[in-house]
Amino acid sequence: MMKLITTLRKYKFFSFKFKANGCSFVPDFIFKDVCDLHDEDYYYLVPKHTADLMFYTRMLNKCKRIKDKTERAFYEDVAYAFYIGVKYFGWYAYFRCMLNDKIENLKIKKLYKTEKLKSKKVKK
Numbered sequence: 001m002m003k004l005i006t007t008l009r010k011y012k013f014f015s016f017k018f019k020a021n022g023c024s025f026v027p028d029f030i031f032k033d034v035c036d037l038h039d040e041d042y043y044y045l046v047p048k049h050t051a052d053l054m055f056y057t058r059m060l061n062k063c064k065r066i067k068d069k070t071e072r073a074f075y076e077d078v079a080y081a082f083y084i085g086v087k088y089f090g091w092y093a094y095f096r097c098m099l100n101d102k103i104e105n106l107k108i109k110k111l112y113k114t115e116k117l118k119s120k121k122v123k124k
Contacts, residue, residue, distance in 0.1 A: 024093070026085070029078055034058045038086065039093075045101060048094045056083040 020036035022028045028035060037058060041051035059079035066072040 023082065026082070030062060030075060031059055031079070031082065034062060035082075042090075042094050042097045045097060048090065051094075052083065052086050052090065055086060056080075059083070 020039040022032045023035040034055065038051060038055040041054060042048070046054075056079060059082060060076065063072050063075045063079060066075060
């Protein structure tokens, strides 16, 4: 799966700039870097279900490093709440990235047609 994601990141060229915003609308707690990676997964159009599961897994991996059991349990609960939040309410952000991708593809096609027409005029 990581190879697919790396390939997507390598060949995806958008004219708009990617900007991660941490954990949108909620406190970041200790998960800002994980939230930024999740934003990046959406930007590169990793399938939503996969991106959300990777998000949850990354948060749980971060929780495993916490030594205090009470604090770890708290952050595991926060991680689950964040996962449920993106699972059910992350569609807007995901579809916004999909729409930006469609717009970018249309721009590329238009540019290609324009360049093709210009090259035909030069040949004549």
